[in-house]
Amino acid sequence: MDKEISRIGENTMSEIRFDLVTGKMVIIAVERAKRPHDFAIAHQEKKGSKDCPFCPRNENMTPPSLVEIKDGQGKWLVRGFTNKFAALNTEVKEIDVPSLYRGEYGYGVAEVIVESPYHDVTFGNLTLEQMKRVFHAIIERYRSIVKDEKIKYVQVFKNFGPRGGASLEHGHWQVIAIPFIPELVNREVEGTQEYIKKERKCPYCEIIEYEREAGVRLIGENEKFVAIAPYASQYPYESWIIPKEHQEKFEEIDEDSLSKFVEILKPLIEKYEKEFEMPPYNIVLHTLPPRDIRNYHWHIEIAPRLTIAAGFELGTGVHINPVSPELAASILKLQNL
Amino acid sequence: MDKEISRIGENTMSEIRFDLVTGKMVIIAVERAKRPHDFAIAHQEKKGSKDCPFCPRNENMTPPSLVEIKDGQGKWLVRGFTNKFAALNTEVKEIDVPSLYRGEYGYGVAEVIVESPYHDVTFGNLTLEQMKRVFHAIIERYRSIVKDEKIKYVQVFKNFGPRGGASLEHGHWQVIAIPFIPELVNREVEGTQEYIKKERKCPYCEIIEYEREAGVRLIGENEKFVAIAPYASQYPYESWIIPKEHQEKFEEIDEDSLSKFVEILKPLIEKYEKEFEMPPYNIVLHTLPPRDIRNYHWHIEIAPRLTIAAGFELGTGVHINPVSPELAASILKLQNL
Numbered sequence: 001m002d003k004e005i006s007r008i009g010e011n012t013m014s015e016i017r018f019d020l021v022t023g024k025m026v027i028i029a030v031e032r033a034k035r036p037h038d039f040a041i042a043h044q045e046k047k048g049s050k051d052c053p054f055c056p057r058n059e060n061m062t063p064p065s066l067v068e069i070k071d072g073q074g075k076w077l078v079r080g081f082t083n084k085f086a087a088l089n090t091e092v093k094e095i096d097v098p099s100l101y102r103g104e105y106g107y108g109v110a111e112v113i114v115e116s117p118y119h120d121v122t123f124g125n126l127t128l129e130q131m132k133r134v135f136h137a138i139i140e141r142y143r144s145i146v147k148d149e150k151i152k153y154v155q156v157f158k159n160f161g162p163r164g165g166a167s168l169e170h171g172h173w174q175v176i177a178i179p180f181i182p183e184l185v186n187r188e189v190e191g192t193q194e195y196i197k198k199e200r201k202c203p204y205c206e207i208i209e210y211e212r213e214a215g216v217r218l219i220g221e222n223e224k225f226v227a228i229a230p231y232a233s234q235y236p237y238e239s240w241i242i243p244k245e246h247q248e249k250f251e252e253i254d255e256d257s258l259s260k261f262v263e264i265l266k267p268l269i270e271k272y273e274k275e276f277e278m279p280p281y282n283i284v285l286h287t288l289p290p291r292d293i294r295n296y297h298w299h300i301e302i303a304p305r306l307t308i309a310a311g312f313e314l315g316t317g318v319h320i321n322p323v324s325p326e327l328a329a330s331i332l333k334l335q336n337l
Numbered sequence: 338m339d340k341e342i343s344r345i346g347e348n349t350m351s352e353i354r355f356d357l358v359t360g361k362m363v364i365i366a367v368e369r370a371k372r373p374h375d376f377a378i379a380h381q382e383k384k385g386s387k388d389c390p391f392c393p394r395n396e397n398m399t400p401p402s403l404v405e406i407k408d409g410q411g412k413w414l415v416r417g418f419t420n421k422f423a424a425l426n427t428e429v430k431e432i433d434v435p436s437l438y439r440g441e442y443g444y445g446v447a448e449v450i451v452e453s454p455y456h457d458v459t460f461g462n463l464t465l466e467q468m469k470r471v472f473h474a475i476i477e478r479y480r481s482i483v484k485d486e487k488i489k490y491v492q493v494f495k496n497f498g499p500r501g502g503a504s505l506e507h508g509h510w511q512v513i514a515i516p517f518i519p520e521l522v523n524r525e526v527e528g529t530q531e532y533i534k535k536e537r538k539c540p541y542c543e544i545i546e547y548e549r550e551a552g553v554r555l556i557g558e559n560e561k562f563v564a565i566a567p568y569a570s571q572y573p574y575e576s577w578i579i580p581k582e583h584q585e586k587f588e589e590i591d592e593d594s595l596s597k598f599v600e601i602l603k604p605l606i607e608k609y610e611k612e613f614e615m616p617p618y619n620i621v622l623h624t625l626p627p628r629d630i631r632n633y634h635w636h637i638e639i640a641p642r643l644t645i646a647a648g649f650e651l652g653t654g655v656h657i658n659p660v661s662p663e664l665a666a667s668i669l670k671l672q673n674l
Contacts, residue, residue, distance in 0.1 A: 017569040021528035021540045022521075026569045027657045034573065034660045036613045036668065039643040087649075087657045100547045101568045157648025165647020174648065182653030184359075191358035203358045210437045231438045232354040232363045236371065276373045282648040303651055306376040310502020311494025311511065311619040312424075314640060316519035320364045320424045323371045331373065 013089045014106030016180065025183065027106055029087035053084075054114045054170035066111065067140050069133045077130065078137045079114045080175075086110035087176065092150075109145050109177040113137050119170050122278070123158065124269035126171075131262040134173065135253075141175055142251045146290035151177045153185055156250075156285040164280030164305050181289050188286065189294050196295055202246055204297035207231075216326045219268065220334030224260035227268055227334065229325035235303040236323035237272070239332060241265060242299040250287040250298040265300075267334050272304055275331065280305040350426045351443030353517065362520065364443055366424035390421075391451045391507035403448065404477050406470045414467065415474045416451045417512075423447035424513065429487075446482050446514040450474050456507050459615070460495065461606035463508075468599040471510065472590075478512055479588045483627035488514045490522055493587075493622040501617030501642050518626050525623060526631050533632055539583055541634035544568075553663045556605065557671030561597035564605055564671065566662035572640040573660035574613070576669060578602060579636040587624040587635045602637075604671050609641055612668065617642040 014029040053061035056075070067080040082090075088108030097103040115134045116126060126134070142154055154177045159165040166172075181189075195203040211218050211228045219227040219239055227241045241264055243257065253261065272281060281304045288296040313319055351366040390398035393412065404417040425445030434440040452471045453463060463471070479491055491514045496502040503509075518526075532540040548555050548565045556564040556576055564578045578601055580594065590598065609618060618641045625633040650656055 019528075019567070019569040020544060021532060022524045023528065024524075024569065024571070025655050026571050027655060028570070028661055029657050029659055030661050030664070031659060034664075036574070039573070039613070039616070098547070098551065098568065100543060103568075153653075155649050155652045157652055159647040163645060165645040176649055178653075178655075182655045184652065184654035187359045187361075187654075191356075191360065195358060206437060207357060210435070214435065230356070231435065231440075232356040232361065233365070234361070234363050236376070237373070276376070279376070282651050284648050284652040286652065301651070308500060308502040308642075309646070310496040311621050312492050312513055314619050314638070315492045315494055315521065315621040315623065316490070316515075317521035317524075318362050318364060318515075318519045320366050322366055322368060324365055324367050327367070327371075 013093065013095070014087060014108075015095060016104040016106045018102040020101060025180070027087055027178075029106065031085050052119055052168070052170050054112075054168060054172060055119050056117045062112075066144075067113070067137045069137055075117070077117065078133045080111055080137050080141050083110040083112050083174065088178065104179075107150060107179045109148075109151065109175070111141055111145075111175040113141065113173040113175065115171040115173060121171065122269075122273055123160065123171055123283075124266065124271075124273040126266070128259070128262050128266055131266055132258055135258060135262070138173060138175065139251050139253070145175065145177045148177075149291075150179050151290065153178050153181050153289045155182075156287075158283040159280075160282070161278065161280030161305075164282055166280075181292070185286070185289065189288065189292065189296050192296050193294055202295065202297050204242055204299065205246055208242055208244055217329045219329050219332045220264060220337050222260055222264050222337045224257050225264045227264055227332075229329040229332065231325060233321055233323075233325045233328065234319040236306050236321055237276070237304045237328045237332065238321075238325070239268060239302045239328070240299050241268070241302070242297065246297055248288045248296045248298060250285055250300075264334070264337060267337070268302070268332065271332055271334065272302070276304060276306070350430065350432070351424060351445075352432060353441040353443045355439040357438060362517070364424055364515075366443065368422050368424075389456055389505070389507050391449075391505060391509060392456050393454045399449075403481075404450070404474045406474055412454070414454065415470045417448055417474050417478050420447040420449050420511065425515065441516075444487060444516045446485075446488065446512070448478055448482075448512040450478065450510040450512065452508040452510060458508065459606075459610055460497065460508055460620075461603065461608075461610040463603070465596070465599050465603055468603055469595055472595060472599070475510060475512065476588050476590070482512065482514045485514075486628075487516050488627065490515050490518050490626045492519075493624075495620040496617075497619070498615065498617030498642075501619055503617075518629070522623070522626065526625065526629065526633050529633050530631055539632065539634050541579055541636065542583055545579055545581055554666045556666050556669045557601060557674050559597055559601050559674045561594050562601045564601055564669075566666040566669065568662060570658055570660075570662045570665065571656040573643050573658055574609070574641045574665045574669065575658075575662070576605060576639045576665070577636050578605070578639070579634065583634055585625045585633045585635060587622055601671070601674060604674070605639070605669065608669055608671065609639070613641060613643070 017026050063082040065079055065081050068076045069078040070076050088106050095105045156175050158173045208226050217229045230240050284301045287298040354363050400419040402418050405413045406415040407413050425443050432442045493512050495510045545563050554566045567577050621638045624635040
């Protein structure tokens with residue numbers, strides 16, 4: 001057996017490690033050596049706009065801009081840059097892996113997109129135009145990041161509220177690019193292939209057709225998108241927005257579809273923020289990995305975080321959801337789209 | 338297409354539903370029709386022993402005892418009963434499943450084991466004797482529950498703190514028995530079979546041997562058990578306690594091993610509760626499903642809940658852990674076992 005060198009206390013780099021029995025991956029990303037008491041702050045809400053690194057005039061508190069969408073006066077309306085506390089390494093190196101195990105160097109990219117110059121405006125309160133700007137900035141960074149052939153998947157997401165995992169209050173999105181296709185993504189893409197092979201139809205296209213007719217899990221629809229509470233919702237009041245047309249990659253969305261997308265997304269987020277009194281939530285983009293030639297149907301999943309996954313979920317991987325998707329849809333139902 | 342009957346507002350029973358694309362299961366368990374504002378309380382800590390249904394003299398607030406371990410005066414020291422807010426149905430019925438999807442009736446058993454008569458004593462502060470009583474009660478209920486052939490797996494776990502998913506403060510364990518082998522359990526058992534097929538050795542036995550020699554992830558050991566921070570820890574300061582002897586099922590533990598088990602478990606939980614100032618945590622039993630003839634090696638996994646799984650984890654299934662297991666072990670290290 002190799003004698004392991006203890007890396008305790010070092011500011012080590014990120015590693016991707018695999019569980020010996022299940023193969024389950026984890027990213028060990030030691031920004032600083034986090035000792036027990038460093039987590040106390042994670043339990044508190046960080047409030048207030050003083051010294052907020054995402055507010056205008058504090059740009060020097062963050063790395064330089066990688067994307068900026070500006071108004072007529074040259075002031076930024078949306079701004080993106082490298083995440084200062086990135087979970088991944090941008091240089092390429094080798095690491096030692098203990099002989100029994102499997103691990104990899106954690107190469108990747110982590111960026112932040114600030115969604116508005118205003119500290120206190122929530123995502124649901126952005127104008128339709130501003131929401132489109134956010135996605136324009138995300139798509140610009142996405143396209144740039146995937147030029148790197150080492151990147152195998154890019155996760156785009158928004159965390160809202162401390163219990164939604166947001167460590168800063170000022171509204172923002174995150175873009176994390178990784179050198180592997182993560183298992184949930186692969187499972188969805190594989191599941192799509194298998195369904196098509198068996199049924200000769202895209203499962204998401206089937207869901208759209210079924211839910212529009214059944215009605216009980218339909219939240220709303222417009223010309224180009226449907227919003228539903230999925231049949232097997234893992235989270236209470238979970239919703240998905242899916243393009244009606246079979247479209248594989250979010251980043252290939254055209255201008256007209258993007259308009260229709262924010263026209264259904266905005267009232268839905270507004271509804272969550274209002275009905276649930278600013279609940280913690282996550283918005284997660286599901287799209288085909290870059291350069292993947294398999295079939296898929298992109299969509300976004302919105303998960304309010306009203307319950308806590310606890311011992312049962314940790315042990316079994318199965319969520320207990322105390323709200324039926326049928327009830328969820330009846331409460332989230334959107335009028336006048 | 339069948340016309341779905343809306344079950345909105347009904348006090349429906351539990352259903353097990355499968356995601357059309359991934360096959361991922363969820364338990365939809367509608368205790369009451371939970372509307373948005375019903376979740377407000379889930380965000381607050383429920384404190385205080387007044388009207389605590391788990392305190393002595395309030396036994397009439399819970400279903401009748403299924404197990405009681407008593408002192409010399411006939412007062413209970415540990416008490417178990419059916420969970421009033423069970424996530425599963427105890428009667429057997431048929432349900433209608435919409436034609437596109439796959440779902441099952443949610444048959445199962447959910448019970449609670451109150452770990453002490455004292456409202457304010459934490460698990461780490463129980464005596465060794467009392468800890469043993471808790472496991473005696475759990476094992477008694479476990480053995481009784483699995484006599485039902487419809488039960489395919491029993492998840493035993495403890496949630497501590499509101500952020501650990503505990504809805505009541507008075508220390509307790511939960512036992513949830515389900516009519517299927519959940520995917521994480523199956524993945525571990527399958528992973529064990531595959532490892533044995535390839536390497537001719539149990540992977541957990543290998544981990545024990547490797548970690549005892551490497552030392553950097555070893556938290557402590559006694560004659561019968563090791564405690565380690567696992568190489569691919571998903572949670573900061575995660576730990577596992579594994580029997581040194583290859584043993585498949587927790588419920589077959591003998592009295593001497595149980596003594597050695599609590600002798601390593603107690604100081605470890607004490608350490609968490611003290612060093613992290615009562616962090617939320619989960620303790621999760623991993624054991625071979627009843628009547629399963631495959632090979633396995635039981636153990637418990639302890640996950641303090643210091644970070645929040647957010648958009649990245651929801652989208653990818655991959656956790657980002659900001660603490661290296663090597664640092665975790667150095668801080669959790671147990672002396673004088």
